[in-house]
Amino acid sequence: MHNILELKNLQKHYATQKAVDDVSFSIKQGSIFGLLGPNGAGKTTLLRMITGIFYPDSGDLLFDGKPFDPQNDFVHIGYMPEERGLYKKMKIGEQAMYLAQLKGLSKSESLEKIKYWFKKFEMESWWNKKVEDLSKGMSQKLQFVTTVLHEPKLIILDEPFSGLDPLNANLIKDEIYGLAQRGSTIIFSTHRMEQVEEICDHIILMNLGKKILDGTVTDVKQQFKENKFNVQFKGQPTALVSPIFTIEHQEKQQLIVKINEGYTSNHVLNYLLQQDVLIERFNEILPSLNDIFIHLVEGSKATTRAFQNN
């Protein structure tokens, strides 16, 4: 698979600070890509550059192998920003038609696509309703439809699940998988780490305008693992002391051990078997993305910067 998007040393300055500071990464076609970072990390600015709303101060942006040309490439991009809304007084059908036509679809194409998606999301009866009559979740569904209906190669979703009930969130989640399978690439920006772990193939983490982490979800977890294992056993615990590991936490029939430098999990198992411990479960504890996120961001001046930004 080739790269749909390549960023090379992208920079964007505002009057007081560097919003995006020398960021490079690439996204493979068909992947679901997570863009993470605390408030004010520069995610929105980065996304606005990728969608052509802002121009970078310096650096290169390649879309589908060619230099990014917002004037023509916008038809291949679907962007659902975090600050999103709809024209309140407009009818839903007309609104969808308008947004579809702005994306370069003809009238008949728009109508056909909208009907397809409305049917899929069971929204057909909404056509003549006004947006102001919709609930937040309903208008979010409509926004998702208008983002993807022109079948963009690159779909950018900023906090797509905020305000959705679990049922509708799952509906959208399934659609995201489906779109990726059909070849669309999805950039997914959020604070909700559990969603990222569940959905994304590849993530980058931004803080203070810089990229501080880049890799697949499993790689990142491996990178930040602390060699901790969870041991569940039967019977009475005996005093376990060994140079192989240190016990971090002990409960009735459960141990959390940290393997010391130079040893592997097999050494631990070997030792436990020798001590005649009846093992019920033995598994590695990998850090959650949430832990990694907090670990990396905490201590930086991210919070103060977030406030300056607003």
Added chain:
Amino acid sequence: MNKIFLVASREFKTRVQKKTFLLSTIGLPILIFGFYALMIYFQVKTTDNFKVAVSDQSKLFNEKIDDKKSTEVIFSFIDADTASLNKKLNNQEYDAYLFIPNGYNLQSGEPQIAFKSSKALGLMTREKIENRISNALEEKKLLALNISKGQLDSARLENNAINFTTNDGKKDNETKVGISYAVGMIAGFLIYIILFVYGTMVMRGVMEEKVSRIAEVIVSSVKPFELMLGKIFGIGAVGLIQFIIWIVLVFGLQFLIPVLFPDVAAQMQSAPIQPGAMGAATAVKESGALQGIMAGLAEINFTLIIGCFVFYFLGGYFMYAALFAAVGSAVNEDPQDAQSLLLPIMMPIIFAMVIMTKAVNDPNSTLAIFGSLFPLTSPIVMMARVAHGVPDGVTVVQLIASMALLVLGFLGTTWVAAKIYRTGILMYGKKVTWKEMWKWAFKNN
């Protein structure tokens, strides 16, 4: 271009389909017309069959006041003294009586003629009765002095009036100046209203996009500049349509007046052809004035005025609409912020209005010339000067210069506004100051 059209047609459609649009476009003129119709109706109707008994003790009138065959006020001659007249008034046989005492002297007007009515008279009725009686008296007086109507007419000033002309040999009559004044005033005032009404409409449209958070969605498919232009064009089209409908309605409804009020129409037609009697003198005078107005209107170059009106209407609207859009983009949820940001835009418009009221009086003063050239005031001020005609009110060179400057002004404000708009429309939460807007406009970012 296609996208500007898409945006413009959305702006146009959503506004035209609103009920308030129909109400204000069609309802308002009908309401105003209805109001006028009502006023005319009452003017025509109030004095129907007002019966006046005339007791002419000194035999001044020969059993009739004048030749008017009116149903409004009916004079009937009876021979009665004041006591029996009062009794008749109380019995409601008559609405009023006129008592001309015995030995009435035309020249001195003594002893006084008495007029008594059962209740207070309406203004119109009173005027009509007064006119007819005093006209009749005037005629009698003149006849007593041996002056005929023909002699009087030839003595009137209208027939040997002074001939005012301007240097280029054109007639410069009073009515024409008066009409130019009125036309200039109306045209200037209309543009003033247009700038405000449609300018704020643009501003509110931009604010709506910002408040409803759709701006970012849209600008990912449309360049902010295209979005702004589309909005301005769309609302401009709404304004143009609204004006065309208003003008058509106003002219259309005017033709309804004779249908609804045949009395008024008949009066208008019969007025100029009343022969003989002195009472007709005023009618002739009135119709003369009417003809003067008609002649004055004919002398005004309406093609020029309408052409200029459309040009300055569009030019002024486009220039100010861009500025209003810029303000709208800088405002957050709080509409009160808009007030303070709007002030610098409203100042030149109000200033232009002040210059305009001076310029209709003196179209060639320095202030008027400056105001009609400076693009921020020219749409309003120039209309006042153009109404006086070319080259009386404004020279061809000045007119062309003013138009060129307006186009430049439009390009300038749009360029500045677009830069403010581009930044402002995606800026949330912060109250924007003029200093910041200045930075957005003139710093490269």
